[in-house]
Amino acid sequence: MQVDAGIKLRHLTAFLEIARRLSLTEAAAALSVTQPAISRTLKELEERLGVTLMERGRAGVALTAEGEIFRHYASLSVAALRQGIDGLEQAAMGGETLIRIGALPSVAASVIPRAVALYLERGQGATLDIVTGPNGHLLDQLRTGALEAVIGRLGNPEAMQGLSFVQLYSEQVSLVVRPGHPLLAQPDLARLPDYIVLYPSAAAAIRPLVERLVVANGIGRLPRRVETVSNAFGRAFVRSSDAVWIISQGVVANDLAEGTLAELPVDTRITLGPVGLSTRAEEAGSPDLLRFVGALRAAVRSARGDLLVDPAT
Structure with a gap:
């Protein structure tokens, strides 16, 4: 195969x-370009590679x-380039090392604070940059x-490639719900449609579990459903209304412990799912990242009374 060497980062x-x-x-919208422009860029890439990477159809592209093979190596190439740029930036800052960690809001409010405290107590020198957001977005990053690692729910098979x-x-x-909510005295999920329900948005990792x-x-239908991934909005709205907030336990663990929110005593075991560490498959991780992972594992072990911990952890 004769490959044109003029492949650029924009491709x-x-x-x-x-x-x-x-x-x-x-x-095109995500990259702030027009659809014709991104179509031309894809066509240029295919011409340079001499293969068809995507099939276009009315339902989108596949x-x-x-294309599957090239996506794997393209991802690794872009990741390596980002790491090189980060290395130059760190050198310009006098050698300061920066570790960027992605965390779902549920772990950012529970396990991550413990892990960061342990990491800093041990005197490691790298600066931590903790980034929160939807699971899919963090995995893409x-x-x-x-990002060097993401702590959160296991993504779907496509997201984990x-x-x-x-x-x-x-x-x-x-x-x-708020303390004193009527459902606390008579908990019944069948009455959920009678209330405003704060529901995870389509991009949320727990959305399929909540639908289950x-x-x-x-x-059936929740006539007054508000979809949101904003924890600040959820807390403020639930405390000042009779709304019911469906959310990961880790997000509200401190609120429940402090008594500012109350948990309905209903069975949600069907939503039980794994939370863990995602990294790029073919990279061992930097020494600083491995030290942070050690602190993370220690934080999880120390929280055994609050978490359903994998015995192998």
């Missing part, structure tokens, strides 16, 4: 964004077998090298 960036979203329109996952503990969702819970309990 890889466009291709990876299209591959992630499987939509030229959505990828990766070809060659990990794949392209913007090129990544490895090690389970640390298990977590389920909670239904939380709703279906399993025979709950």
Whole structure:
């Protein structure tokens, strides 16, 4: 195969964004370019490689077998480039090392503070940059090298391509309300449609689990459903209303302990799922990252009374 050497970063960036979203329109919007422009960029890349990477159709785009292979190596290439840029930036700052860690809000409010405290107590010198956001977005950032690791829920198979996952503990969702809420005296999921319900948005990692819970309990339409991933909004709204907030236990663990929120005593075991560490599959990780992972594991072990911990952790 004769490959044109004129492949540029913009080609890889466009291709990876299209591959992630499987939509030229959505990828163009994410990169702030027009759809014709991103289509031309993809066509240029295919011409330089001499293969078809994607099949276009009315339903969007789909990766070809060659496209799947190229996505793997394109992701590694972009990640390596980002690491090189980070290395130059750190050298310009006098050698200061920066570790960028992605964390779902549930772990950012529970396990991560303990891990960071342990890491700093041990006197490690790297600066930590803790980034929160939706699980899919964080995993995309990990794949392209913007993050070194992500602590959160196990992503779906498509989101985990090129990544490895090690389970640390298990977590389920909670239904939380203000203290004194009427449902606390008579907890019944069948009455959920009578209240405003704060519901995880489509991008949230727990959304499929919550939908499973709703279906399993025979709950139909929620007429006053508000979809949100904002924990600040959730806390403020639930404390000042009779709304019910469906959220990961880790997000509200401190609120429940302090008594500012109350958990409905209903069975949500069907939402139990693994929480763990995601990293790029073919990288061992820097020494500083491995030291942070050690602190993270110690933090999980110290929280055994509060978490459903994997015995192998």
